[in-house]
């Protein structure tokens with residue numbers, strides 16, 4: 765079966781830290797090992813336990829990152845919670861060259877930058893069901909200090925506010941029940957155009 769037209773466009777996945785982007789991506793890659801590929805971003809943050817250079821991220825020094833910016837290597841880059849993150853043109857092109865759909869997992873600042881490029885992706889926003897749920901998931905994940913959780917919660921407010929403006933995203937998925945959210949995510953990833961969810965109110 766030939767793929768739906770939107771399958772050929774990159775998929776830009778954004779949403780607050782802890783909203784569940786990695787969880788949804790892991791399920792998608794497990795179900796379809798040959799259809800998608802993660803665009804491997806560059807970052808200056810340290811690897812978490814179990815992360816490998818070149819797999820989850822290209823882990824680079826701040827100096828190398830600044831050099832890559834100067835060379836025009838990035839489609840988008842952003843500083844987030846004290847670290848740089850960026851997506852290189854090379855990372856996206858190497859995936860479409862393999863005939864797979866490229867998925868980019870990026871911060872909201874990056875979404876704004878991609879809007880100014882010729883990339884023409886589908887924009888998908890993953891939202892937590894509420895800010896209280898987001899906080900408890902971040903705390904339960906155990907990868908962040910209390911201060912980092914607080915910082916991510918502040919950023920989350922800005923990200924959800926941006927997503928509430930008309931137009932930035934083609935589809936919103938509220939990650940309440942994981943099976944339900946994944947079913948919707950899978951449709952979008954395969955190139956369908958489902959209606960999507962409505963963003964929850966910002967106050968709990």
Ligand SMILES: Nc1ncnc2c1ncn2[C@@H]1O[C@H](COP(=O)(O)OP(=O)(O)OP(=O)(O)O)[C@@H](O)[C@H]1O
Pocket residue numbers: 779780781782783784785786787788901902904905939940941942943945
């Ligand atoms: N629907 C869900 N119900 C309950 N817990 C969930 C759900 N989705 C994800 N989680 C859990 O919430 C935590 C945050 O999810 P995840 O790490 O996927 O977020 P993320 O958006 O990828 O964050 P980051 O941007 O920081 O990498 C994880 O511990 C995950 O297991």
